Amino acid sequence: MAAGSSAAVEVSLVGGHASIKIRSEKKQRQLLELVKGLQRLCLSVLHLNVNTDEGTAVYSLGVKVEDGCKMGSGDEIATAVYQILGSL
Template structure:
């Protein structure tokens, strides 16, 4: 019974991502226990993002303010989104405020866009949720780059936020 190399490598990558996420979760939990979650501390899971396409960080917001003041206000409040791709697989990291049925809406929207969820990890700390998804970009998917996928996820989260605001 042979297992192909891609499956082994994919499994190893998912395992490492799971360990990274667990480390972030435990770090956030430790900060909370030690009482370091005051205003000087960053939002939970912030060290988990390397090169986010959409970011709530101060440096991103300052750059956006120089370009377009109105857009920065929207982008700074919604989510951190980072997408990395290799061939037909993409890894998504999403950090946002928890909202009702958010995960269900994200997964169903990805499915509609022909992005099949292969692996999913969720961690929460207070009002913040960190979603890490491994997805397969199907042949009939119109999204081909990390920026296109990140923009689509950003639109999903914008819609979820708007729905949550309307329901309050």
């Protein structure tokens, strides 16, 4: 995780699908708000895996980039995920 950050995000984008891996401090309602935020950005969650350990959550998501999504790169998606997590 980056210094001063409570989350680390990795995104790989291939065609119309993205793989997102997030390592974050566990917070109440975090997963729900993350999924809602991704849906608002036209990213539909196809697959989700969650692992937790002593205050840390690791989320692995497979998402489909829907038509009309304004994000065209993994970096743009990662920035959006950081913004979602930062608002919690």
